[in-house]
Amino acid sequence: MDDPTRHHWVASHILPHEGEVRGWLRRRMRTLSPADIDDLMQEAYSRLWSAEYRHVTNGRSYLFAVVRNLLLEQARHARIVPMVRLGEIDALLIPTEEPGPDRRISARQELERLERIVGDLPEQCRRAFQLQKFQNFSQREIAQEMKITEKTVEKHLAAALVRVLGILKEADADEATHGTQPKSSTHDSEQSRD
Amino acid sequence: MGRNQRAAHMTQSNQGTDLKAAEWAVRLNSERALSAEEQRELDQWLATDTRHRGALLRARAVWADLDRLAAMRGNGEAPRTPREKHIDALAATAMPQVSQAAHSRRHFLIAAGLAGVSLGGAGLWWIERGERTYVSKLGEIRRVNLSDGSHMVLNTASEATVHFDKTRREIELASGEGLFQVAKDPARPFIVHAGSVSVRAVGTIFSVRTVDERVDVTVTEGVVELVDNSASAGGLIRRVAANETATVMDTRQVQVQNIRHDEAERRLAWRDGMVDFAGEPLSSAVSEINRHNHWHIVVDDPALASRPVVGLFKANDPNGFATTVATALGARSVEQDDAIHLRLAAAP
Numbered sequence: 001m002d003d004p005t006r007h008h009w010v011a012s013h014i015l016p017h018e019g020e021v022r023g024w025l026r027r028r029m030r031t032l033s034p035a036d037i038d039d040l041m042q043e044a045y046s047r048l049w050s051a052e053y054r055h056v057t058n059g060r061s062y063l064f065a066v067v068r069n070l071l072l073e074q075a076r077h078a079r080i081v082p083m084v085r086l087g088e089i090d091a092l093l094i095p096t097e098e099p100g101p102d103r104r105i106s107a108r109q110e111l112e113r114l115e116r117i118v119g120d121l122p123e124q125c126r127r128a129f130q131l132q133k134f135q136n137f138s139q140r141e142i143a144q145e146m147k148i149t150e151k152t153v154e155k156h157l158a159a160a161l162v163r164v165l166g167i168l169k170e171a172d173a174d175e176a177t178h179g180t181q182p183k184s185s186t187h188d189s190e191q192s193r194d
Numbered sequence: 195m196g197r198n199q200r201a202a203h204m205t206q207s208n209q210g211t212d213l214k215a216a217e218w219a220v221r222l223n224s225e226r227a228l229s230a231e232e233q234r235e236l237d238q239w240l241a242t243d244t245r246h247r248g249a250l251l252r253a254r255a256v257w258a259d260l261d262r263l264a265a266m267r268g269n270g271e272a273p274r275t276p277r278e279k280h281i282d283a284l285a286a287t288a289m290p291q292v293s294q295a296a297h298s299r300r301h302f303l304i305a306a307g308l309a310g311v312s313l314g315g316a317g318l319w320w321i322e323r324g325e326r327t328y329v330s331k332l333g334e335i336r337r338v339n340l341s342d343g344s345h346m347v348l349n350t351a352s353e354a355t356v357h358f359d360k361t362r363r364e365i366e367l368a369s370g371e372g373l374f375q376v377a378k379d380p381a382r383p384f385i386v387h388a389g390s391v392s393v394r395a396v397g398t399i400f401s402v403r404t405v406d407e408r409v410d411v412t413v414t415e416g417v418v419e420l421v422d423n424s425a426s427a428g429g430l431i432r433r434v435a436a437n438e439t440a441t442v443m444d445t446r447q448v449q450v451q452n453i454r455h456d457e458a459e460r461r462l463a464w465r466d467g468m469v470d471f472a473g474e475p476l477s478s479a480v481s482e483i484n485r486h487n488h489w490h491i492v493v494d495d496p497a498l499a500s501r502p503v504v505g506l507f508k509a510n511d512p513n514g515f516a517t518t519v520a521t522a523l524g525a526r527s528v529e530q531d532d533a534i535h536l537r538l539a540a541a542p
Binding site: 004006007008010011012014015039041042043044045046047048049050051052056057058061062064065066068069070072073110111114133134138139140150154155157158159161162164165166168 | 209211212213215216217219220221223224225226244245246247248249251252253254255256257258259260261262263264468470472473501502504505506507518519521522523524
């Protein structure tokens, strides 16, 4: 697992397709709750933990295939297999066409999203994040610079990372289509729209 | 209805996992090596739930990916500390070895080849009345309820002869693979004979599979004893407990391996008509699928044959398997000459 090339491979081959797969699950597997989808994605990533990824040429197809098979597996483990759901899974043909350029999130949009996330971070947290990611400080160097302990630095960085992890879950192909709608995810939980 | 609302709910339900994953991702990125206690804590967290592994891998990938974004951003803030130094420091960090269990799956190989093996007449020594032979056809999964309340499930192309009387419950697995769910009866041990070994159980669930000269025994519940069948004395070789698998090549050389419970379950996917692969080479996966079907799959390219296959498939749907695998591996599936051929996609 402690294999930087694996992280980079996952970053470049799998992460870009996560949004599309999540969107596809939301549209096609209506019986799945958001939490189910979340579990499923974590399970899918866990399959990549020790998989021989170097031979996988098409990360997108791979991710779709893994998710589809996890759904089948889940159906199998359910004591009473709801046939409708099995049928649903069988009908899940992996979309063959990659989303067109207009459906894909652009580098510019990605950067805007990053700036938005960074801008929303609490001050200390933002400072630590900027030092590490924009100025290549190590965690030890950030601690010295900000005169805080390395543990606190790690807490700030983890808080920033968890924000990014959450934002990436919300993002799917829709976001690229609708462009960069401004939204701050922090206050949404209070609203009950339907 | 709000994606945001759903997302908020989602964030709540998996918040804990993501936060932990983020903390570990950052921690592992530090120059400081993990303390023994931290390592234990991490191993334990990872072992609790496979999803934790997935969450951590995702978090580390996202964290690494932020470097790419930051580089793209390149807004003239000259890096005070050279990137190289940072990377060197990372590389110098003692890289912790996490989760042995994560790797255990890879050690398991589904052996190639059809399991239609004759065992050279080994031990049909009890032939008398009261026995019954069950045969499963190619592609058939046959379930048999035995008179003592035990259940036997025969995998594709298997043959087993059942002999029960007042003092013993014995089954001769002549070929293929059987799963046995044994009803408790201490007075009458339940014994499965397969090639050079016998497997003795009281109340338990286990499977026995014969492949060429080899016998694989996987236990999902309880304990079984492996007994040397070839020696006249019939000595105990060793015990195999739940979540262990024994490979018997030769009764003097038995390899026993611990496997996770979900791994044990995975190996028994066939009883539901499914086969489950966790990174086995395509060649092995294809042999396993072919074992169930007349309609065979052929892998044309050797380069393709060694690629790993992940996923759960219907055993009796070679077409579905071929299509999915072709998609995942960037290959083509072509029907030709009464077989399905998997080959590398033509160069563009």
